[in-house]
Amino acid sequence: MSSRLVEQLGARSVAGASATALARQITALILDGRLTVGERLPSERALAVELRRSRSTITRVYGLLEADGYVTRHHGGSTRVALPHGPALPGQDGDGDAIDLSIASMDSTPGLYDATVRSLPRLAALRGTSGYSLQGLPELREALAQRFTERGADTTADEIIVTSGALNAVNLILTAIGRRGERALVEQPTFPHALEALHRHGYRLVPTPVDTDGWDTRHVTDTLLSARPHVAYLISDFHNPTGATLPQEERSRIAATARHVGTHLIVDETTAELDIDRGWAPVPLAAEGPHVITVGSMSKIAWGGMRIGWIRAERSVIARLLAVRPSFELGTALLEQCIAVELLRDMPALGAHVRSRLTAGRAAVAEGLTHLPGVRMPRTPGGLSAWIDLGAPVSTALSLAAREQGLILPPGPRFTTGGVLERRLRIPITLPPERTAEAMARLALAWGDLVGGGRQPAAEMRHAAVI
Structure with missing residues (x-):
């Protein structure tokens, strides 16, 4: 090994x-x-x-x-x-000059303040309770269940647990149903912290490829049949980082195969509401059966500072989650839950804000990439980021060059299980356009340093090992 x-x-x-x-x-x-x-x-x-x-x-x-x-x-x-004891790395000196593109997240929705004010009477009414909320406020669970039902997956409040974010939800699921030494099917690329969570819970990772044009469904189903993984972690809507959406018929095929081999599907819907101009709305994988466990979050549609997530699962799984949860937390903060109730009552306004911000961010990234010859930006109908094709295996080298320009930019392999995808780079479309424009200007300087010979002769780039 x-x-x-x-x-x-x-x-x-x-x-x-x-x-x-x-x-x-x-x-x-x-x-x-x-x-x-x-x-x-x-x-x-x-x-x-x-x-x-x-x-x-x-x-x-x-x-x-x-x-x-x-x-x-x-x-x-x-x-x-170790880390050097010399000057701080970009982004660690507190001067605010570095631009951190390792975080793909927007600032808060304009409605957050008003929602907070409206939530205070609801919070005040809870002062006579213990303040602990192991499964989550009934009003919030009802609102989340209604949202699932509106999207095509009939759901009741007792099939919902409110968590402190989506990653917290993933860790709770793995704590409750995880089996050390078993296999886990993961997309390649995918959300890095989910990979870390699966590693920490003792899973052996089995990758399946995803690109901007989608999944290789045959590879997914063949891998499910041959490896028979205990769990599979999928991001089916506006996949992070590629932006792809799993077609409806492929959802049914993958879910049926997973059900046949006994695989739990953990579906991450953190990015599901980040639509710009996809043109269609899929039915959630949650509608495919009781073996599907869905996690979601308010962090991308409202604000990362609101640590509100949720799990949607069948009642027997919910019971196992509730039995395990007190071993590491006793619920989710009540104020954030009260605010989330208010925000979910105005999903059209939330959606409009998200669409406007992501549209502007996408345009700013596209404009900035015109100054990087040979670099291709795929169609990006929604999601957190653009999955850029650099045209050569230089992602890590470019990431290092970018740091010298005060730009923190994780390379493509950060999103994989084995140091691959060096041609790729994730660039968030979530920053304000003016901040994105500055980030892209710094990236252009790093690109010029790289291809101009500052790090490696341009003629060697296409055939070089990873730097």
């Missing part, structure tokens, strides 16, 4: 890379969080065997990392991930 470092690097993608290039790639893994501070790296001998490189090359790699402060080494002992 390969080490986590090699899984993140992708052994094939670093074949033939110089010691300097390998050190840069590992630096990128550290900077965007794929390797964590204090994590133990393989020994020089073990890494040389895994990468089929000489030990002297690996010694040089670790030496470069140590010189730059990204690892600490002890003679005859371990090599561990």
Whole structure:
């Protein structure tokens, strides 16, 4: 079994890379969080065997990392991930100058303040209660159930649990039904923190490809039949990061196959309401049967500061979730729940705000990319971001160059299970247009540095190993 470092690097993608290039790639893994501070790296001998490189090359790699402060080494002992003690990285010095594109999220909806004011009498009426809300306020669960029903999946309030965000919901599900050592089907690419949650709960990840033109449904169903994973994590609407939407007939085919092999489908609908101009509205996968567990969130349609999420599942699963939840939390904050009730009463206004902001953000990204020759932006009908094709496997190199321009931009492999998709880059369409324009100007400078020879000769880019 390969080490986590090699899984993140992708052994094939670093074949033939110089010691300097390998050190840069590992630096990128550290900077965007794929390797964590204090994590133990393989020994020089073990890494040389895994990468089929000489030990002297690996010694040089670790030496470069140590010189730059990204690892600490002890003679005859371990090599561990560290961060330099020098000047802060972009975005960590508090001056507000860095632009962070690792977070794809909008600022709050204009209706948030009024909704907060309207929610206060409801909160005041709860002062005579214990204040704990293990399953969630009945009014909020009723509103969420109604929204599912309106979209085509008949739902009742007792099939809903309110959580502290969608990621909290995923972790609650895995705590309740997870099985260490089992397989989990995941999309490639996908939401990185979901991958981390599955890893932490002991799952072995089995990827299936997704691109801007959608899923390979045959690959999904064949993998379900052959691997028989215990769970599958899917983002079926405005997939993060590709923006694709799973067609209705493919939803039914995948759900039927999952039901046949006994796979729990965990469907993340955090981005489901982020429609710009898709032109059609699918029925939620929740309508396909009791083996589908759906999570959602207010963070993308209202504000990330509102830690409100939910789980929609059959009653027996809800009972298991409620039995486990007190072991790590006793419910979700009441004020946020009261505000969410008010916001859900005005979904048309929320939708209009989202559509307006995403339309402007998409246009700003498209305009900025005109200054990057050879880079292609796909049609982006909604969602959080554009999944850019760079035309060459230089995503990590561009991410490093962008940091020198005060731009924090995770490379394509950040969204994968094994260091692949170096041609791709996720650019959020959620920032205000003026902020996006500045981010794209900085990206253009980084691109010019990269292709102009600042990091690597342009003639070598298409055939280079990951940097």
